[in-house]
Amino acid sequence: MLAIQTDATGKSMTVNISKPHIGPDEVLIKTIGCGLCGTDLLKINLGLLRQPTILGHEVVGHVVEKGARVVDYQLGDLIVVAHHVPCGTCHYCLHGNHSMCATFKKTNLDPGGFCEFIRLSQQHLDHTTFKITDDFAWQEALFTEPLACCERSFQKLTILPGDVLVIVGLGSIGIMMTKLVKRLGGKVIGIDTDTHRCSQALSYGADKTIESIDKLHTLINEPTQSRGADGIIFTAGPAGLLNESLLWLRDGGFVNLFSHLSGEVGPIDTSRLYHHEIQIITSYSATPESLKRSFDILKHEALNLKQMFEPYRPDQFEQAVKDMNERKVYKALIEF
Ligand SMILES: [Zn+2]
Numbered sequence: 001m002l003a004i005q006t007d008a009t010g011k012s013m014t015v016n017i018s019k020p021h022i023g024p025d026e027v028l029i030k031t032i033g034c035g036l037c038g039t040d041l042l043k044i045n046l047g048l049l050r051q052p053t054i055l056g057h058e059v060v061g062h063v064v065e066k067g068a069r070v071v072d073y074q075l076g077d078l079i080v081v082a083h084h085v086p087c088g089t090c091h092y093c094l095h096g097n098h099s100m101c102a103t104f105k106k107t108n109l110d111p112g113g114f115c116e117f118i119r120l121s122q123q124h125l126d127h128t129t130f131k132i133t134d135d136f137a138w139q140e141a142l143f144t145e146p147l148a149c150c151e152r153s154f155q156k157l158t159i160l161p162g163d164v165l166v167i168v169g170l171g172s173i174g175i176m177m178t179k180l181v182k183r184l185g186g187k188v189i190g191i192d193t194d195t196h197r198c199s200q201a202l203s204y205g206a207d208k209t210i211e212s213i214d215k216l217h218t219l220i221n222e223p224t225q226s227r228g229a230d231g232i233i234f235t236a237g238p239a240g241l242l243n244e245s246l247l248w249l250r251d252g253g254f255v256n257l258f259s260h261l262s263g264e265v266g267p268i269d270t271s272r273l274y275h276h277e278i279q280i281i282t283s284y285s286a287t288p289e290s291l292k293r294s295f296d297i298l299k300h301e302a303l304n305l306k307q308m309f310e311p312y313r314p315d316q317f318e319q320a321v322k323d324m325n326e327r328k329v330y331k332a333l334i335e336f
């Protein structure tokens with residue numbers, strides 16, 4: 001079968017490998033499409049892979065084989081699946097740190113998302129697989145995993161109707177964060193150095209956008225009566241902005257660190273953090289619960305995220321990586 005393999009230097013190529021075999025509690029799916037995620041890009045760009053790997057974890061496909069003991073899935077079912085499954089019982093899971101669980105890190109799609117056929121284990125079927133019904137576009141369902149990562153982050157934040165959130169970085173994650181703030185009745189001020197992304201974000205629901213931080217204070221002061229923003233969500237941006245961003249916040253506000261920020265952080269004003277009760281809240285990846293909530297949001301609320309996808313053939317994978325790195329497209333969809 002056809003697969004896209006990425007080596008330790010970050011170079012990707014199409015290869016021919018054998019189709020995985022399934023056990024009695026497993027299913028095999030034929031991939032329709034797999035989204036290219038920012039975390040895939042990070043592994044490619046920074047050369048983080050130790051061995052040739054088939055990346056990809058935002059998958060939609062049809063069930064084409066099922067094990068003898070599988071009852072919940074039938075041949076032909078259209079499903080969306082995510083890659084990591086926590087054990088639910090270890091020290092980390094019991095504390096809600098599911099993405100730090102050893103089982104979570106170990107479990108994966110076999111052999112990965114960017115290939116023609118994928119074996120789904122029983123754990124995947126039980127916890128990270130969802131059936132897509134006819135009334136629901138599969139391209140929209142493909143956002144289940146990335147939206148779940150954002151949604152899990154929101155479970156850690158307090159956002160009330162009317163709250164003002166600053167979102168740094170208006171790529172696909174920034175757009176999903178915008179949608180989640182808006183559905184809670186909050187206001188979004190988006191920042192991105194790219195003029196086009198700023199204007200696009202307005203069409204996705206952001207209230208105001210700005211290309212540089214020079215006039216940001218004015219934008220924040222207006223809707224908050226100079227109190228400061230309730231929260232800042234970093235989906236991208238230089239790490240050096242972190243300390244300065246503490247001055248955009250109201251007392252008791254939060255910084256949601258939702259990305260690997262590039263460059264040096266520089267000194268952080270811990271006195272401001274402490275005396276003004278500012279929290280730095282991080283969230284990494286999704287859990288089965290957030291996947292379920294995300295799937296339901298996508299199914300029942302018209303977020304219209306699918307227009308962010310740009311389709312590519314498997315042999316155009318390197319072009320897809322380049323286009324996403326150069327921010328020519330929000331999200332590449334590799335179609336099989
Ligand atoms: Zn992802």
Ligand SMILES: [Zn+2]
Nearest residue numbers: 087090093101
């Ligand atoms: Zn665990």
